Amino acid sequence: MAVHLHGLPADIEGINAVAERHGIKVIEDFSQAFGAAIEGRAVGGLGTVGVASLMAGKNLPSAGEGGILVTNDREIRNQAVTLKCFGEKINPNGSYVLSHSTMGWNYRINLLSAVMASQQLFHLDQYNESRRDGAKVLEAILNELDLFHPPKIPEGMTPVYHMYRFRIDPEKAGLSISLDQAREALKQVFMAEGLPLVEFQNQPLAGHDLMQQRVGYGRGCPWSCQNRENMTYSIEDYPGALSAIQDSLVLGYPAQAAIANPEVVDAYAHCFRKVAANSRAFERFARDLPAQAPPWNKPARLF
């Protein structure tokens, strides 16, 4: 499963090539990336199946909870409909047979949510454009300031900035503070201006109790099958995730779509400049904070 995280397309061509070599089907999770594209081709339609959440916080929200699955493979589509609707049998041509063929769930979206999401489609392009405009303003400013790095967008990718995550680099800015001190100080300084910055997640998935304690599934499969018995779920096995958690912050959360609002983007831009212009005062403030542990030494949480 390839996740187009934060609205930036994953390297789906590379993933498809590996999957093809091993006869594996690729599922794209484009919950955070409606309208994002690679060389002009929209994500969600580049693997075998695309799945996406329509929950209220997404770029394409419904009025509550919901989700979609898209595929060109009719057999997979029919199987998904069966599972969505109490295991009801589906004819090869896609029509219902009103009998139950297998186990299934009630995953049907409610009509009001579906209507809301489909109406949002008419605004999606414009909405994504506003996010890209906001990102362009921030990118120009962050590129000027040594303490920050804007997100890197690989050639050919069109992102939609579901979240705007930027890196911090106190060493490059010549500040004698650790990443943990710099991150915490930035959170406090921006919050004093009413502008939230969050880590968003403080643990790789493996650090959550679910994986650490292997709760659920009667402690059976998936914990006990496919040679997973000896898996340690050690967070040190995910150095890329740990470094992203430690040296970056997300702007705007938990308010939605801060980046689509030019006034809010200006307020963040002003604050980035203010920190950079007062970097020695910022350094002193960060150094005087109580000792900061890496985020993953605290219980797992979302922002």
Ligand SMILES: Cc1ncc(COP(=O)(O)O)c(C=O)c1O
């Ligand atoms: C990338 C991604 N996948 C899956 C989900 C889960 O979506 P839902 O809560 O609608 O099941 C979310 C959102 O919360 C998400 O951001």
